[in-house]
């Protein structure tokens with residue numbers, strides 16, 4: 100399947116909290132927020148630190164490396180654009196920066212504890228509207 104056939108992927112809704120995050124991925128980077136007050140790194144993008152309630156947050160570039168905590172194989176797509184790709188693997192990934200995120204992992208075999216990295220090659224960045232991972 101060519102890249103252009105994936106234009107029908109559901110697109111994320113951009114808002115004032117996630118614009119930087121989405122723009123980062125358009126350039127192949129995973130951007131996370133770090134609290135300027137307590138220094139915790141957080142995901143998902145938001146306007147306030149969930150640890151200390153500070154609204155002073157900075158964007159940092161993540162290493163893109165993490166470990167699979169848990170995962171699910173999705174056999175019944177919730178959108179027609181995924182029909183040819185099932186099963187889709189959605190995983191909770193513990194990032195090196197300490198926070199966790201949910202993301203797709205491009206692989207046939209997955210297990211908890213597996214090391215993954217951001218799939219930041221140009222084709223993946225063009226194809227997928229959100230950061231995506233692969234085994235490292």
Ligand SMILES: [Zn+2]
Nearest residue numbers: 134137148151
């Ligand atoms: Zn904080």
